[in-house]
Amino acid sequence: MKDNQTMADKIEVRHEGMRIGGKTVFTDNVIEVKYPYTDEVIGTVPAGTAEHARQAFEIAANYKSKLTRYERSQILQRAGELIGERREDLAKWLTLELGICHQHAIYETKRAQDVYQFASHQALNDDGEIFSCDLTHNGKDRKIYTKREPVRTISAITPFNHPLNMVSHKIAPSIATNNCMVCKPTELTPLTAIALADILYDAGLPPEMFQIVTGLPQDIGDEMITNDNIDIITFTGGVPVGKIIADKAGYKRQALELGGNDPLIICNDLSDEDLEKAATIAVAGATGNSGQRCTAIKRILVQESVAEKFVPLVLEKAKAIKFGDPQDPETQLGCVIHSQAAEIFENRVYQAEKEGAKILYHPGRQGALLPPIVVDHVPHDSELVMEETFGPIVPIVRVPDNDEEVMAISNSTEFGLSSGVCTNDLNRAISYINGLDVGTCNIWEQPGYRIETSPFGGIKDSGNGVKEGVTEAMKFFTNVKTYSLPWP
Ligand code: NAD
Numbered sequence: 261m262k263d264n265q266t267m268a269d270k271i272e273v274r275h276e277g278m279r280i281g282g283k284t285v286f287t288d289n290v291i292e293v294k295y296p297y298t299d300e301v302i303g304t305v306p307a308g309t310a311e312h313a314r315q316a317f318e319i320a321a322n323y324k325s326k327l328t329r330y331e332r333s334q335i336l337q338r339a340g341e342l343i344g345e346r347r348e349d350l351a352k353w354l355t356l357e358l359g360i361c362h363q364h365a366i367y368e369t370k371r372a373q374d375v376y377q378f379a380s381h382q383a384l385n386d387d388g389e390i391f392s393c394d395l396t397h398n399g400k401d402r403k404i405y406t407k408r409e410p411v412r413t414i415s416a417i418t419p420f421n422h423p424l425n426m427v428s429h430k431i432a433p434s435i436a437t438n439n440c441m442v443c444k445p446t447e448l449t450p451l452t453a454i455a456l457a458d459i460l461y462d463a464g465l466p467p468e469m470f471q472i473v474t475g476l477p478q479d480i481g482d483e484m485i486t487n488d489n490i491d492i493i494t495f496t497g498g499v500p501v502g503k504i505i506a507d508k509a510g511y512k513r514q515a516l517e518l519g520g521n522d523p524l525i526i527c528n529d530l531s532d533e534d535l536e537k538a539a540t541i542a543v544a545g546a547t548g549n550s551g552q553r554c555t556a557i558k559r560i561l562v563q564e565s566v567a568e569k570f571v572p573l574v575l576e577k578a579k580a581i582k583f584g585d586p587q588d589p590e591t592q593l594g595c596v597i598h599s600q601a602a603e604i605f606e607n608r609v610y611q612a613e614k615e616g617a618k619i620l621y622h623p624g625r626q627g628a629l630l631p632p633i634v635v636d637h638v639p640h641d642s643e644l645v646m647e648e649t650f651g652p653i654v655p656i657v658r659v660p661d662n663d664e665e666v667m668a669i670s671n672s673t674e675f676g677l678s679s680g681v682c683t684n685d686l687n688r689a690i691s692y693i694n695g696l697d698v699g700t701c702n703i704w705e706q707p708g709y710r711i712e713t714s715p716f717g718g719i720k721d722s723g724n725g726v727k728e729g730v731t732e733a734m735k736f737f738t739n740v741k742t743y744s745l746p747w748p
Contacts, residue, residue, distance in 0.1 A: 267300040271356070274303035276450070278312060278474055279457045281319040282467035285312065291447050291474065296359030296595040296628040297586050303357070305450045308475035310483035313442065316471040320413040320440035321489035323468035331464075332435055333383040338463035339432075340376030343369055343424075350424060350455060352587075357449040358423060359595030359628055360550050361586045368549070371712060372428040378713040378730040379432035387734070394748060401748040408437065408738035411491035411513075415484050416443040417505070419497040420597055421552040421650070423452035426496050429712070431460065431470050433733035442471045444484050446497075448597060450474050477501075485509050492737060496554075496728075498648075499674075499721045506724070515726040515736055517717055519648040520554045520677030522707035523670045525692065526570055527683035528563040528661050535566060537704075538682040539573035543654060545680065545706035547581060547632045550596050551652035554722075555678045555700075555708030559638075559645040561659045561666055571636055571656060575620050578632040578654050595628035596651045602630040605651040609633050612644040612655070640669045648675065663688060667695040676720035678707035699723065 274293075277284035287306035295302045306312075327335070343350065351365035358365075391404040416430040427443060434441040445453035450472075457472050473480060485493060485508045495505050496517040506516060524545055526538050545557035562570050586594030596602050606625050612635060613619055621634040634654045638645055645655050659666045670679065678700040681692045693701045699718040702709050710716050715727035726736060 267295055267298055267302055267356075271302060273301065274451055276303060276305050276454045278306050278308055279454065279467065279470075279472040280312060280316050281471065291450075291476065293357050293449070293451055294598070295356050296598055299599070299627065303451050305447070305454070305474040307479065308473045309479050312473050312475070313444070313480050313483035314487060316442040316473050317413050317415075317487045317489040319468055320442055320471060323440050323466070325410070325438045325440065325466065325469055327438055327466075329383050332438065333380045335460070335464045336376045336380035336383060336432060336435055339460050339465075340373045340380065342459045342463055343373045343376065346459065350452065353451055353455065354423060355586045355594065357451050358420065359586055359597060360552070361591040361594035362589050363592060364549050364594065368422060368425050372424045374712040375425065375428040375432045375730060379436045382713070382730055382734055383436040392748070393744070402744055402746045403748065404742060404744040406740050406742050408735070409741050410437050410439040411737065411739060413489045414439050414441040414492045414494060414737060415487070415490045416441050417484055417493070417495045417497065418443060418445050418453065420446040420448040421549065421554070423449040424456060427453045427456055429496075429728055429730075429733065430494050431456070433730050433737055435460075435465060435469060436730070437734050437737045439737050440469050442473060442484075444473050444475070444480060447474065447476055482508065494733075494736075513736070514724065515717075515728065515733075516724045517554070517728055518722050519675060520556070520707075520718060520722050521558045521645070521648050521673045521675035522555050522678045522680070522698075523559045523561050524557045524680040524707065525666060525670065525682065526560065526562040526566060527663075527681065527685070527688060528565045529683055529685050529688070530566060532569065534682065534684065535570050536573055539570060539577050541680065541682065541704075541706055542574055543577040543581070543632065545708060546654045547578075547593050547652040548706075548708070550594055550630070552596060552650050553708050555706070556650075557680065557707060558649060558655070559640075560654065560656045561640075561670060562656060563661045563666065564658055565661050567656075567658045571620070574654060574656065575634050578621055578634045581632050583629065583631050593632060593652055596630050597628065599627040602628050602651060605630060605649050605653060606633070608644040608647070608649055609635055609653060612638050612642040615639050615642050617642065617644075617655075640672070646673050663691055664695075667692065671697045674721040675718070677718035677722035678702070680705055680707045680709075699727075
């Protein structure tokens with residue numbers, strides 16, 4: 261804080277309850293939520309237990325929604341509108357619990373609004389199929405039809421880095437398909453998920469269809485995976501927890517949307533003007549949401565023959581970023597989730613330096629406020645770029661001019677989420693689209709570029725190949741029932 265006031269003097273500290281079966285449920289033990297910029301407590305949520313999760317799943321499993329497509333669409337549309345109407349308040353709390361700057365928080369509210377808009381439209385589409393049976397050797401005068409049905413309950417476990425949008429990507433398709441979901445948001449940034457639940461209830465959603473339980477993973481985590489009423493687990497988070505879930509979930513259907521280590525590849529066919537454009541993409545992609553996007557640019561792979569021209573452009577753009585007080589509307593880069601995370605990432609930079617990298621810009625870290633550190637000549641197998649360094653570091657790896665070698669380097673990590681390639685040569689673009697082992701390849705865009713209904717998800721350690729995005733999630737959240745009728 262820039263003055264003597266504490267955050268508690270400026271805001272009303274939120275003491276939230278869980279949302280179980282339409283009731284607000286508190287517990288004696290609570291989990292504190294801290295503002296990363298000052299480390300002050302800005303709210304608490306209950307330290308819920310497995311018993312709370314059990315109750316919520318029981319309520320969800322016993323509720324059979326009768327909402328029509330029209331009603332679901334209306335609820336989703338209204339939820340999107342309410343997010344728009346409450347944008348400033350949501351953004352304020354996103355900044356307070358996550359530490360990202362206000363500008364990035366506003367961006368997230370708009371993405372979430374899009375999710376509800378798409379889900380509202382999709383709820384109106386009849387996704388059944390019809391097959392005539394008179395088109396085979398042994399055909400008959402009948403027809404086969406399909407319809408999609410909701411499951412018993414869905415368990416959603418969400419990460420800290422997109423407290424509004426990630427939960428929205430779970431609940432909006434769940435509502436669109438008439439499902440009941442129990443969500444356990446992360447203990448680090450749970451307040452926005454609770455605010456979102458209230459928005460949905462205000463929009464007309466029966467409370468049984470979306471419940472929120474909070475708690476520490478060791479107290480409540482197993483129940484979110486193994487409860488008998490769960491048919492589907494939709495998890496977004498890091499690789500280690502994703503693999504624990506995969507081990508424990510057994511027969512239950514799982515969507516595992518895990519970490520990333522995405523490259524932006526800068527090809528040697530670019531003009532000076534193109535390199536400028538590529539540098540803008542590189543810096544924005546590495547620093548957006550404080551580098552805490554699963555699809556943030558984690559490695560800038562630049563081909564040798566353009567590196568000397570490209571690197572100064574990146575440096576200039578990184579230096580121009582105004583980082584600091586996340587609540588200042590002018591700030592373009594705020595904090596990472598806590599100072600321990602910032603320290604780990606900074607240490608990885610120093611480790612890379614010992615391995616031959618050159619730090620070009622590092623104006624100093626203050627707690628969780630990690631600047632956009634620009635580091636060049638990073639060895640491609642350095643921990644800084646082999647692991648997911650979940651902060652606004654801008655690491656440049658100089659790679660050979662041969663595209664096959666670049667693809668081999670790009671594919672050499674355990675991750676396979678997304679990627680971006682800057683080239684004007686269509687043949688090269690196609691080679692990269694085909695050759696990169698990833699879930700998405702964006703030509704002339706950040707790896708994170710998507711619209712909220714396009715299919716999204718990774719392979720290898722980044723995910724089990726199940727796609728999210730409103731349309732795919734609606735398919736994943738339903739069972740196809742096939743039936744046939746004796747009429748042509
Ligand atoms: P995390 O894996 O530490 O935690 C995610 C969630 O799992 C939290 O709600 C946490 O409480 C819960 N959890 C932890 N241990 C558990 C256990 N044993 N049983 C059940 N639940 C448990 O992830 P995080 O640090 O909150 O989020 C950042 C990670 O999420 C990054 O790796 C990022 O790349 C990834 N992510 C992926 C995507 C994607 O779409 N692929 C999107 C956003 C974030």
